[in-house]
Amino acid sequence: MTTVIKVEGISKTFNIHHERHQSLKERMLHPRSGSTESFNALNDINFTVDTNETVGLVGHNGSGKSTLLKCICGVLQPTSGQIHIRGSLAALLELGAGFQPELSGRDNVFLYGAMLGFSKKMVEGIFDDVVDFSEIENFIDTQVKFYSSGMYVRLAFAVAVNVDPDILVVDEVLAVGDERFQAKCIDRIRSFQDEGRSILFVTHNADQVRAICDRAIVLDGGHMIADGPTHDSLRIFREHLMDSAVEHDRSGLLASISIDSITTPSGSFDVRSGAGMHFDVNITSQGAYSGNFVMEIFTRKGLLISRSDAKGSPVNLTPGKNCIGIDLEQIPLLDGIYDVNVGVVDPRGNTVIAWREQAASIQVTYDGREGGLVELGAAIRQQ
Amino acid sequence: MSEGSSARVDRRSLESDAFRVVSARDSLFTRLRNLWNRRELLSSLIRSDIRIKYKNSALGIVWSMLTPSLFLAIYWLVFAKFLKNGIPDFVTYLFAGMIVWNMFNTSLSTATGVIVVRSGLVKKVSFPREILALANVGAATFYFFIQLCVFGLYLVVVQHSPDYAYFWLLPIAFLALYFFTAALAILMSAITVYMRDMEHFILIILQLWFFLSPVVYSYEHSIAPQLHAHGLAWLYFLNPITLIMLTFQRAFYVATTAASTTQTMIVHGHAVPIILKILPSWPMSTYCYLDLALLGITVLLFLLAEVLFGRLQGNFESEL
Numbered sequence: 114m115t116t117v118i119k120v121e122g123i124s125k126t127f128n129i130h131h132e133r134h135q136s137l138k139e140r141m142l143h144p145r146s147g148s149t150e151s152f153n154a155l156n157d158i159n160f161t162v163d164t165n166e167t168v169g170l171v172g173h174n175g176s177g178k179s180t181l182l183k184c185i186c187g188v189l190q191p192t193s194g195q196i197h198i199r200g201s202l203a204a205l206l207e208l209g210a211g212f213q214p215e216l217s218g219r220d221n222v223f224l225y226g227a228m229l230g231f232s233k234k235m236v237e238g239i240f241d242d243v244v245d246f247s248e249i250e251n252f253i254d255t256q257v258k259f260y261s262s263g264m265y266v267r268l269a270f271a272v273a274v275n276v277d278p279d280i281l282v283v284d285e286v287l288a289v290g291d292e293r294f295q296a297k298c299i300d301r302i303r304s305f306q307d308e309g310r311s312i313l314f315v316t317h318n319a320d321q322v323r324a325i326c327d328r329a330i331v332l333d334g335g336h337m338i339a340d341g342p343t344h345d346s347l348r349i350f351r352e353h354l355m356d357s358a359v360e361h362d363r364s365g366l367l368a369s370i371s372i373d374s375i376t377t378p379s380g381s382f383d384v385r386s387g388a389g390m391h392f393d394v395n396i397t398s399q400g401a402y403s404g405n406f407v408m409e410i411f412t413r414k415g416l417l418i419s420r421s422d423a424k425g426s427p428v429n430l431t432p433g434k435n436c437i438g439i440d441l442e443q444i445p446l447l448d449g450i451y452d453v454n455v456g457v458v459d460p461r462g463n464t465v466i467a468w469r470e471q472a473a474s475i476q477v478t479y480d481g482r483e484g485g486l487v488e489l490g491a492a493i494r495q496q
Numbered sequence: 497m498s499e500g501s502s503a504r505v506d507r508r509s510l511e512s513d514a515f516r517v518v519s520a521r522d523s524l525f526t527r528l529r530n531l532w533n534r535r536e537l538l539s540s541l542i543r544s545d546i547r548i549k550y551k552n553s554a555l556g557i558v559w560s561m562l563t564p565s566l567f568l569a570i571y572w573l574v575f576a577k578f579l580k581n582g583i584p585d586f587v588t589y590l591f592a593g594m595i596v597w598n599m600f601n602t603s604l605s606t607a608t609g610v611i612v613v614r615s616g617l618v619k620k621v622s623f624p625r626e627i628l629a630l631a632n633v634g635a636a637t638f639y640f641f642i643q644l645c646v647f648g649l650y651l652v653v654v655q656h657s658p659d660y661a662y663f664w665l666l667p668i669a670f671l672a673l674y675f676f677t678a679a680l681a682i683l684m685s686a687i688t689v690y691m692r693d694m695e696h697f698i699l700i701i702l703q704l705w706f707f708l709s710p711v712v713y714s715y716e717h718s719i720a721p722q723l724h725a726h727g728l729a730w731l732y733f734l735n736p737i738t739l740i741m742l743t744f745q746r747a748f749y750v751a752t753t754a755a756s757t758t759q760t761m762i763v764h765g766h767a768v769p770i771i772l773k774i775l776p777s778w779p780m781s782t783y784c785y786l787d788l789a790l791l792g793i794t795v796l797l798f799l800l801a802e803v804l805f806g807r808l809q810g811n812f813e814s815e816l
Binding site: 119127128129183184185186187188189190191194195196197198199204211213215216220223224227228229230232233 | 514515516517518519521534536537540541544547548551552617618619620621622623809810811813814
């Protein structure tokens with residue numbers, strides 16, 4: 114384990130001009146006009162990333178995650194603090210930003226490689242891999258301005274992942290390309306992980322972080338509010354989102370409903386695999402509310418096993434104590450501890466009204482022969 | 497995936513690698529070292545600049561020779577034929593000054609807006625930003641050498657033999673030209689981010705600058721007498737381009753006149769050709785000292801421009 118990225122006390126302040134005078138005339142006429150407000154995008158951020166680590170950087174829009182990423186990539190200078198980086202770094206910030214439309218795909222591969230800081234010799238060595246990966250063999254000598262946007266992005270991604278970087282920084286680029294190409298990108302990221310490289314992965318999609326990262330850092334309003342195993346960080350992230358939503362909620366609806374606890378009739382959360390289980394979810398509501406109910410089951414490693422809801426029949430909360438029952442007819446899970454999240458969302462499913470992360474943990478015991486997560490009861494015989 | 501990747505699984509250890517530091521303000525030394533480390537990017541950018549410029553034109557790279565030649569023809573027509581400025585063998589004189597001017601002019605007019613134009617790149621990819629401006633200077637340097645070849649060809653055709661004794665001064669003068677041009681290009685590219693008017697303003701400045709430099713007239717003949725009368729000759733030399741041009745003109749132009757090849761006169765104990773008062777009658781040592789001093793000053797200017805650029809680039813992101 115070697116530290117490859119060390120972020121020490123990074124802060125970034127932007128000056129926001131409310132009146133922008135960019136021309137000479139305007140500057141002369143209004144030397145001091147237009148109020149300038151300073152905005153702290155990042156406040157004293159500290160963390161390190163080691164080799165062999167995939168770290169997710171999570172935060173909602175405006176949390177400062179992109180600013181932090183730009184500082185790490187060296188696109189932006191921090192206002193104070195230092196970032197130490199070891200090894201070569203390839204950033205997938207905006208794919209194809211360095212492409213020159215007038216040049217051919219081939220020329221652009223070399224130019225883009227040089228921009229990422231790799232030598233011509235090295236790019237020559239990986240050129241065939243790049244072309245293979247991007248799947249545009251027939252167009253490699255065509256001017257890039259004639260490319261479709263998909264070809265453009267594929268070529269850029271192919272360069273960035275084939276130049277053999279020690280650190281790969283990915284910023285929500287997986288949203289591009291068709292499904293098959295996305296799968297290919299995820300595959301590439303996985304092989305990067307297997308090779309022991311470091312990946313810094315930025316997104317506001319918690320599911321992607323769960324799928325890829327071992328560790329997650331949560332940013333909110335320029336402050337780092339969590340840094341730890343993905344599972345724990347995402348719990349903090351969700352709770353924090355909930356808290357700030359309550360703060361900003363004018364109707365008072367969010368504050369009025371709270372999930373108190375989950376109980377079982379027997380009081381125990383231990384279950385044998387294949388057996389059924391019943392939960393009672395106790396909810397206190399200040400007023401009447403009709404919405405949807407959601408339950409999620411996760412493994413301890415943060416893998417989502419199941420998300421289910423009330424299937425179109427709303428739960429009607431009345432003022433005071435409410436109890437909602439969940440029946441699991443049979444739990445086909447194998448040995449292990451599983452976390453249960455429950456929540457109330459609005460009928461359209463857009464807004465979370467109340468949420469309880471890790472409301473309960475169930476311990477499943479299994480003595481069969483199957484391995485993995487669920488028992489499918491496969492019967493194997495010769496025919 | 498290709499077979500190559502399986503070989504890569506054995507990652508090299510990064511233990512021994514030094515840390516690169518990103519901080520609020522890098523020292524000049526760090527900035528220069530980063531610049532040097534990314535020289536390959538610089539050459540890539542220069543090559544792509546040159547390629548793109550002539551990509552879709554029928555004559556292609558020929559334009560880099562044709563344009564200055566046509567300008568040369570126009571100036572010759574206007575200044576030698578219409579205005580009769582009386583400089584013998586005016587085309588050679590003009591050529592020597594024009595190649596210097598073209599390098600300066602092309603660099604500045606392209607580099608001034610380059611960071612604004614390539615803002616997409618500046619906001620997304622990390623590299624020393626001044627490389628964009630330096631790439632424009634690099635491309636102009638490439639055209640400079642092409643034009644120098646054309647000039648050489650011209651001299652052969654008209655059977656003019658330059659004053660080879662002065663040729664060793666040319667690299668010094670050229671380096672001074674390079675550093676001065678690069679310093680201004682870097683600075684202007686950064687200033688334009690904050691004041692977009694510069695893109696237009698620079699064209700006016702360059703036009704004025706052209707006439708403040710001895711390209712189409714002779715300093716010694718037209719300017720020096722009046723300035724000397726008021727003791728203001730130094731004022732004219734505040735323009736570093738002047739001295740660089742004089743060096744180029746001294747080396748290429750001087751031997752042209754029939755008189756200069758045969759007649760000499762003694763100045764400060766040195767034999768100097770009489771050059772019909774077109775160029776200053778300095779001995780070689782004066783040219784040498786002045787050029788060396790200028791080179792020193794322009795290198796300092798370049799370093800100063802680097803420092804200022806470092807200060808200015810901190811807010812590029814929010815201004816672009």
